[in-house]
Amino acid sequence: MRLSQYFLPVLKEEPKEAQIVSHRFMLRAGMIHQEAAGIYSWLPLGLRVLQNIENIVDDELQKAGCVPVLMPTLQPTDLWKESGRYDALGKEMLRFNDRAERELLYSPTCEEMIVNLFSAYVKSYKQLPLNLYQIQWKFRDEVRPRFGVMRGREFLMKDAYSFHVDVDDAKREYAKMYDAYTAIFKRMGLTTIAVAADSGAIGGNLSHEFQVIADTGESAVYYDAAFDEIRAGKLTLSGDEMRALYAAADEQHKPDAIPADRLRTARGIEVGHVFYLGQKYTQAMGVAVSGGDGAQVTPHMGCYGIGVSRLAGAIIEASHDENGIIWPESVAPFDAGIINLRMGDAACDTVCEQIYSHLKTAGLSPLYDDTDKRGGEKFATMDLIGLPWQITVGPRSAADGKVELKYRRTGEKSEISVEDAVAHITGQRTKRLAA
């Protein structure tokens, strides 16, 4: 993408409304624009990140055997009266009448709708297990929306719902989804700890919250030191072994649960949640399938959420410095930025075009700053938007076929040939994707 033909409205001023670093950088980097309290437009740069996050979630869930569907944002309220949650959700659930005075709601979550859909088609235990998921906009009318996309009202959520013939199969799926979540967050460059959690309003009796470890996290997380060893690559555990380790959120933490020398603590941001729901919804809504022996069976369910739009903020909270965002390669909006320090200089233009075309040919997405802005402003923008690599092309070095390559995460710079710069970026990326 050529910046002159793109729409990247970076802000020079600090946005006053932003209380946390991710909100501040998302506004400054031209990723989002607020339309109403807790309701945002995603500008081009932000949308690319959001779609990269979506693609990782999609890919890992399909690998895990989940099947994608897409439910509407609006639904009739009738089903919520069947499940008993019509009153439970209160004002957080946005309800309104259509022109025919039928009551609709903007989905805050979809247990009722998916159970209804399931019961329309699935009649036999032979069709189980089944795990259906969607990535769709939800609305929760928070009293005090804040922190940008971290606690918005309209937000993008991945919600999956699984159906099983018995509790054992539901628990098998639960473990599989736990492992898929670990893989998803790892692929986004995040360290997460899954803490045993309270199941709250959704119901059920087994659940874990996935917390991204970040200094700016909203809640305290207590965990076994083994998690740090795993993170440092000194220890490898299976999903079962990981689930057996101690990890708890603030309100669940029991000080004497593990020896003090094994206890670690950090700040966390919740980005995912897995629940075993039991028969709560299928029972309330009277759903059954024929069992192997001819008797009717009420399916057991699990549900599994990921805050897709929230992740864009959480990744920034976990990965930034004072100059801006530092995107992990897997979610970066572009793989590399090319800075032309003197547009119109023949050597600079030629070298930039070469790099731009080589990176595209290699299947990468470069962002080429071909504007007539000053060098200082171009550097500041590139640091702010946090692409993994920066290639700076100035008139003196360009004449010698040299460029400056900078790795955003470490700030490390080197003056190398055009060919080496391209080879380095494409090679590093291949290595990282394979890891």
Next chain:
Amino acid sequence: MRLSQYFLPVLKEEPKEAQIVSHRFMLRAGMIHQEAAGIYSWLPLGLRVLQNIENIVDDELQKAGCVPVLMPTLQPTDLWKESGRYDALGKEMLRFNDRAERELLYSPTCEEMIVNLFSAYVKSYKQLPLNLYQIQWKFRDEVRPRFGVMRGREFLMKDAYSFHVDVDDAKREYAKMYDAYTAIFKRMGLTTIAVAADSGAIGGNLSHEFQVIADTGESAVYYDAAFDEIRAGKLTLSGDEMRALYAAADEQHKPDAIPADRLRTARGIEVGHVFYLGQKYTQAMGVAVSGGDGAQVTPHMGCYGIGVSRLAGAIIEASHDENGIIWPESVAPFDAGIINLRMGDAACDTVCEQIYSHLKTAGLSPLYDDTDKRGGEKFATMDLIGLPWQITVGPRSAADGKVELKYRRTGEKSEISVEDAVAHITGQRTKRLAA
């Protein structure tokens, strides 16, 4: 995808509520499920088609230089009071209060929101032209939602909005978008005719409607015989030449506009619309940028819509037979179906697995019917869901390494080797994608 692990709830009964063929087949093929009047869930097969359509639209628009954004589904009503459309849209626009009693609406279209977004960031003529688009869910509270996704209330729309320094540049963009639309619909296997249209409630004074030609179309279209020659490949015209040809919808048609022997008529389904809006919205909302000479300029706008979810239905209206859907290769949910006539037979299983794995290796998406259903049912399902190719593997021929290859569009069948079948499908697809 293995059918035994998929969710494809085909219906054997004719759905009583469906009045048109696309609605009937979408319900029978397990593509959609109605949640409320005009509000649908997209089941796995339907979602794949919807995403294929989205990808084509995305790809062609980005080639045309449009930049993707994503606006929220809900927006505050204030801006609509500025533009003067708050009252104009009436009950079709779904409005409601949030918990703080602020009035919100579910976007039926986004001129106001994009103009507001534009004015927040774009201050100079140097940032023009700019064409921002999104593919996002919209809601229009139709009095009588009907025909499935063809006239739903919650629907997926691609809406693009362009900004220009003057009318000439807006008209240049208009022509470019007209050409992009022609390319988009052609890539979906559709024949469209763009008719001069009334600009209606959106305003402005130059507009074309893109109509898919289908016998079941809702309105009459009158056009120059040259369009038929273009379709038959006997004539090639530039966009400018095409726009100069006569084409009009029913209410705009003037019987003496072209010689009777040049006049043709057909039924059409509207799937896209391009408008030149002039300064209607920028003026009403007081938006200006600095011009080249320092004076303030009120930008000219264009807006360009495509009914993405409606297209899924329109394609079926244009391409089906009595047994089911006939998907064009570019939007087909899977490239080929593999029918195992005797699961558990060693030769059948081996041959099916071979084909399945070869097609996947070639980058195609096969759907493998590995269920224990009877042959007749498997054939009926494959015809109904309309994948371009069917490969049938029966015990006798499988033992000889032979399979039956069927091309869904023509019904043409041949008994050939496994290798030839795979080569044929991958080769044909390569040829078609290149065309």
